[in-house]
Amino acid sequence: MDLRESAADRAFREEVRSFIAANLPQDLRDKAEKGLRMHVADGQRWHKILAQHGWGAPGWPKEHGGCGWDHSRQYIWEEEMALAGCPPLSPFAVKMVGPVIMGFGNAEQKARFLPPAGNGEHLWCQGYSEPNAGSDLATLRTMAVREGDNYVVNGMKIWNSYGHEADWMFALVRTSSEGKSQEGITVLLIEMKTKGISHRPIITIDGSHILNEIRFDNVVVPLANRIGEEGKGWTYAKFLLGNERALIAQIAQSTKLVKRLKEIGARELSDGQGLIEDADFRAKLAAIEVELEALRVTNQRVLYEAKTGTAGNGGAILKSKGTFISQALSELMLEAVGYYSSPWALEQLETGWNQPPIGPSYAKNAMPLYARQRANTIEGGTEEIQKNVIAKQVLGL
Ligand SMILES: Cc1cc2nc3c(=O)[nH]c(=O)nc-3n(C[C@H](O)[C@H](O)[C@H](O)COP(=O)(O)OP(=O)(O)OC[C@H]3O[C@@H](n4cnc5c(N)ncnc54)[C@H](O)[C@@H]3O)c2cc1C
Numbered sequence: 001m002d003l004r005e006s007a008a009d010r011a012f013r014e015e016v017r018s019f020i021a022a023n024l025p026q027d028l029r030d031k032a033e034k035g036l037r038m039h040v041a042d043g044q045r046w047h048k049i050l051a052q053h054g055w056g057a058p059g060w061p062k063e064h065g066g067c068g069w070d071h072s073r074q075y076i077w078e079e080e081m082a083l084a085g086c087p088p089l090s091p092f093a094v095k096m097v098g099p100v101i102m103g104f105g106n107a108e109q110k111a112r113f114l115p116p117a118g119n120g121e122h123l124w125c126q127g128y129s130e131p132n133a134g135s136d137l138a139t140l141r142t143m144a145v146r147e148g149d150n151y152v153v154n155g156m157k158i159w160n161s162y163g164h165e166a167d168w169m170f171a172l173v174r175t176s177s178e179g180k181s182q183e184g185i186t187v188l189l190i191e192m193k194t195k196g197i198s199h200r201p202i203i204t205i206d207g208s209h210i211l212n213e214i215r216f217d218n219v220v221v222p223l224a225n226r227i228g229e230e231g232k233g234w235t236y237a238k239f240l241l242g243n244e245r246a247l248i249a250q251i252a253q254s255t256k257l258v259k260r261l262k263e264i265g266a267r268e269l270s271d272g273q274g275l276i277e278d279a280d281f282r283a284k285l286a287a288i289e290v291e292l293e294a295l296r297v298t299n300q301r302v303l304y305e306a307k308t309g310t311a312g313n314g315g316a317i318l319k320s321k322g323t324f325i326s327q328a329l330s331e332l333m334l335e336a337v338g339y340y341s342s343p344w345a346l347e348q349l350e351t352g353w354n355q356p357p358i359g360p361s362y363a364k365n366a367m368p369l370y371a372r373q374r375a376n377t378i379e380g381g382t383e384e385i386q387k388n389v390i391a392k393q394v395l396g397l
Contacts, residue, residue: 129158144221
C-alpha cells in the first residue's frame with residue numbers, strides 16, 4: 001500500500017477546496033470563523049448542498065447513490081471539510097445505518113431508506129444503550145413482541161444522541177429471552193414520530209442538549225422495518241460498531257485543531273515571545289502531532305483493508321488512539337488561551353450574541369470543547385472496552 005498522495009489525489013484535493021470555497025454558504029463560513037457552535041440543522045443544510053453535487057455519501061458505492069471513492073479520497077474530503085470549518089455532518093445515516101442497510105437490508109429497504117439517508121433528507125439516531133446495558137450491551141431489555149405484521153416495542157433507551165431531532169432510529173431490541181443474550185437481539189428501524197415514543201433531554205457538562213432518554217410505550221413497528229433476520233441483530237450491531245469507533249477517532253477534526261493551535265501559538269505571548277516559541281508548549285504540540293500522523297497512517301491502512309465496508313476491530317485501535325489525541329489537544333487549547341477560557345458564557349457560542357467579547361474569538365470554545373471531549377472516551381464504547389477488544393480480537397491474548 002502506497003501512502004503517498006498521488007497526483008490524482010492532489011488534483012482531487014484542489015477540486016474539493018474549490019467546491020467548498022464556491023458552495024459553503026457565507027453565514028456558515030462566518031459561524032466557523034467566529035468559533036460559533038454548529039447545530040444539526042447547519043450540518044443537514046450542508047449535507048443537502050453536498051448531495052446536490054453528488055457528494056452526499058462519499059463511501060457508498062455508486063449503485064446506491066454514493067461517490068464510490070476509495071479510502072484516500074474519502075479522507076481528503078473529510079480533512080478539507082474540517083480544515084475549512086464546514087459544519088460536521090451527522091454520521092448516523094451515512095456512516096452507520098447506511099452500510100448496515102446496504103449489507104443486510106432487503107431490496108425494498110434499500111430503495112426506501114438509502115436515498116433519503118444519503119442526501120441529508122432523513123436524520124437518524126442510534127438506539128443501543130439502556131440504563132443497565134452500556135458496555136454490556138447484550139443485556140438490553142427493550143422488548144419487541146410480534147403481533148401480526150408488526151412488532152410492539154416497550155422499554156427505554158438512554159444516552160441517545162439527537163433523538164429529539166431525528167426522523168428515524170436504528171434500534172436494538174430484544175425479541176427473545178431464550179438462550180444466549182446475544183441471540184435474542186433484533187435490529188428495527190423506528191420512525192421517531194410513531195405514537196408512544198417520548199423523550200427527556202439530558203443536558204451535558206458543556207451545556208448542550210444532544211443526549212436524550214427515549215421511552216417506548218406500545219410503539220407499533222411494521223415487520224417490514226426489521227433488518228435481516230429476527231435474532232441476528234447482534235451481528236449487524238457489531239458491524240456498525242466497528243465503523244462507529246473509527247469515526248469517533250476524529251482524525252480530520254484533530255488535524256484542524258493542530259493547525260489552530262499553531263495559529264493561536266503565534267498570537268498568544270509567553271514571557272514576551274510567541275507561545276509557539278515556548279519549549280514546553282512546542283514539545284507538547286509536537287508530541288501530539290507525531291501521534292496524529294501515526295494515527296492518520298493507521299487510519300489509511302484500516303480503511304484500505306476495510307474494502308468490504310467495515311472498520312471491524314481496527315475501529316477500536318483508531319478510537320483508542322484518536323480519543324487520546326482529541327482530549328490532549330483540548331487540554332492544550334486550555335493552556336494556550338489561559339484565563340480567557342475561565343468565564344462560562346455559552347451564549348457567546350450562539351449567533352446573535354452582541355456583548356463585548358471575552359478575550360480573543362478563538363478562546364470562547366476552549367472550555368466547552370475540553371468538557372465535550374471528556375465524553376470521547378465513553379461514547380461508542382469506553383476506553384476499557386476498546387482495550388479489551390484490542391487485547392482479545394487484535395492481539396489474540
Ligand atoms: C456523548 C455520548 C453520546 C452517546 N450517544 C449514544 C447514542 O447516540 N446511542 C447510544 O445507544 N448510546 C450512546 N451513548 C452511550 C455509550 O455508548 C455508553 O455510555 C457506553 O457504551 C458506556 O456504557 P455505560 O455508560 O452504560 O457505562 P458502563 O458500561 O456502566 O461502564 C461503567 C464503567 O465500567 C467500565 N467497564 C464496564 N465493563 C467493563 C469491562 N468488561 N472491562 C473493563 N471495564 C469495564 C467502563 O469502562 C466504565 O468505566 C453515548 C454516550 C456519550 C457519553
